[in-house]
Amino acid sequence: MNYGKMVPKEVRKLIREEKITFQTSGMCDGYAQANLVILPRKDAYDFLLFAQRNPTSCPLLEVSDAGSRKLKYIAEDADIARDLPKYRIWENGKMTEECTNIVDFWQEDLVSFLIGCSFSFEAELLASDIPVRHIEENRNVPMFNTNIPCSPAGIFRGNMVVSMRPMTEKEAITATVITSSMPRVHGKPVHFGDPKKIGIRDLSKPDYGDAVTIKDGEIPVFWPCGVTPQAALAAAKPKFAITHAPGHMFITDVKNSSLKN
Amino acid sequence: MNYGKMVPKEVRKLIREEKITFQTSGMCDGYAQANLVILPRKDAYDFLLFAQRNPTSCPLLEVSDAGSRKLKYIAEDADIARDLPKYRIWENGKMTEECTNIVDFWQEDLVSFLIGCSFSFEAELLASDIPVRHIEENRNVPMFNTNIPCSPAGIFRGNMVVSMRPMTEKEAITATVITSSMPRVHGKPVHFGDPKKIGIRDLSKPDYGDAVTIKDGEIPVFWPCGVTPQAALAAAKPKFAITHAPGHMFITDVKNSSLKN
Numbered sequence: 001m002n003y004g005k006m007v008p009k010e011v012r013k014l015i016r017e018e019k020i021t022f023q024t025s026g027m028c029d030g031y032a033q034a035n036l037v038i039l040p041r042k043d044a045y046d047f048l049l050f051a052q053r054n055p056t057s058c059p060l061l062e063v064s065d066a067g068s069r070k071l072k073y074i075a076e077d078a079d080i081a082r083d084l085p086k087y088r089i090w091e092n093g094k095m096t097e098e099c100t101n102i103v104d105f106w107q108e109d110l111v112s113f114l115i116g117c118s119f120s121f122e123a124e125l126l127a128s129d130i131p132v133r134h135i136e137e138n139r140n141v142p143m144f145n146t147n148i149p150c151s152p153a154g155i156f157r158g159n160m161v162v163s164m165r166p167m168t169e170k171e172a173i174t175a176t177v178i179t180s181s182m183p184r185v186h187g188k189p190v191h192f193g194d195p196k197k198i199g200i201r202d203l204s205k206p207d208y209g210d211a212v213t214i215k216d217g218e219i220p221v222f223w224p225c226g227v228t229p230q231a232a233l234a235a236a237k238p239k240f241a242i243t244h245a246p247g248h249m250f251i252t253d254v255k256n257s258s259l260k261n
Numbered sequence: 262m263n264y265g266k267m268v269p270k271e272v273r274k275l276i277r278e279e280k281i282t283f284q285t286s287g288m289c290d291g292y293a294q295a296n297l298v299i300l301p302r303k304d305a306y307d308f309l310l311f312a313q314r315n316p317t318s319c320p321l322l323e324v325s326d327a328g329s330r331k332l333k334y335i336a337e338d339a340d341i342a343r344d345l346p347k348y349r350i351w352e353n354g355k356m357t358e359e360c361t362n363i364v365d366f367w368q369e370d371l372v373s374f375l376i377g378c379s380f381s382f383e384a385e386l387l388a389s390d391i392p393v394r395h396i397e398e399n400r401n402v403p404m405f406n407t408n409i410p411c412s413p414a415g416i417f418r419g420n421m422v423v424s425m426r427p428m429t430e431k432e433a434i435t436a437t438v439i440t441s442s443m444p445r446v447h448g449k450p451v452h453f454g455d456p457k458k459i460g461i462r463d464l465s466k467p468d469y470g471d472a473v474t475i476k477d478g479e480i481p482v483f484w485p486c487g488v489t490p491q492a493a494l495a496a497a498k499p500k501f502a503i504t505h506a507p508g509h510m511f512i513t514d515v516k517n518s519s520l521k522n
Contacts, residue, residue, distance in 0.1 A: 045306045180522045261441045
């Protein structure tokens with residue numbers, strides 16, 4: 001099966017039938033994939049406000065109506081309770097279960113947050129011949145906790161998590177221009193160069209994901225990362241939450257190219 | 262008094278002392294001014310979601326913590342209950358009063374929404390020698406109801422309201438590039454040319470503001486307008502709301518130039 005050449009609706013059908021229960025990386029070339037956070041209505045206001053105050057690390061592609069398993073804007077005929085290959089159930093900040101659908105966990109007051117993902121801008125970087133090292137090395141992107149505080153909102157707070165891609169200074173300039181035009185998928189870098197300036201001690205030991213090779217003449221470039229809201233969620237310890245399992249994303253009907261200004 | 266050369270903190274002090282009770286247009290050159298909507302916490306979720314779903318017409322610069330009269334991000338030492346020159350009180354969708362402060366109306370659960378304003382991008386247009394006709398003619402910008410539906414959220418719904426500025430095609434291209442880099446203050450135009458395509462019948466009869474001259478060789482260019490959320494508010498008829506009076510804006514400490522991507 002060449003999942004890269006299939007359209008989102010076809011792949012979501014295979015996921016819904018639980019024929020796909022693995023990571024979605026590389027599926028549906030050109031289409032945006034999204035992180036998922038689901039919260040009861042009573043915690044949804046704080047999370048929506050957290051996203052409003054931290055739009056670079058938590059760029060919202062869609063927020064569902066409370067209780068609805070459908071989406072209105074970024075995917076047609078989707079069922080948010082079945083259309084991701086793997087989910088995680090959280091109780092009081094602890095992951096209690098992984099599952100391939102959340103039909104039995106659904107409640108009348110749940111709100112789904114679909115959050116933009118750096119897969120979208122990586123496609124644009126590759127199209128401009130900017131190297132994306134973790135793709136070249138077939139690894140997960142390296143991600144780091146920083147000392148950059150998020151703006152708190154209600155129960156949600158914490159520091160920004162960043163993803164890192166090494167490249168030359170010249171490539172970093174082009175990458176800045178490209179990603180600055182895509183604020184709905186994290187936008188421009190938050191830092192480049194000395195990792196210590198944002199509280200990162202060792203680039204060879206990422207807090208999430210895998211380390212990648214940094215070649216001579218390359219600098220690390222750091223972008224706000226969609227793991228930030230998950231870290232804020234883990235710290236807030238709401239009574240109940242659901243997220244996607246890492247790498248097991250929601251595939252939208254939205255083209256990456258349409259996420260530009 | 263040359264209010265244009267004063268910094269926001271100085272002007273806000275004069276407003277707080279009720280020495281300024283008139284329109285803020287032209288004050289504090291280079292600094293962003295903001296629209297204000299205040300709602301009780303129970304209606305704030307729907308409004309926050311409405312803004313998330315309609316970011317071009319309702320770009321949020323800041324949302325306060327519930328009950329707090331202070332702001333954290335766009336102004337230092339501000340008092341949202343005293344720092345606008347004129348407010349409007351709304352009950353069940355009807356304006357019941359205008360006043361110069363809202364101290365006596367303040368409630369423990371009120372949330373303030375500060376919304377970006379086209380004053381910010383007009384400054385950038387003028388800096389690039391794009392004419393802004395209503396400023397030249399010393400009028401209010403012409404605004405029109407359209408047939409472009411907003412994405413509804415809870416009790417809030419309605420069509421987009423647009424502002425119109427006439428210019429040549431060449432100027433429209435430059436204006437598109439400039440404003441597309443400023444999504445926090447409405448961003449790129451939503452339409453140019455034939456007004457009928459977006460449901461506008463007569464450019465000489467704006468629904469809000471004043472008509473302006475359209476010269477030979479000019480086309481009308483339309484931007485999403487901050488009156489959209491006020492129209493949605495008027496239609497939703499929440500039990501209680503407060504807004505700024507038209508033209509009597511909140512002056513932020515944020516420079517227009519910092520509202521670029």
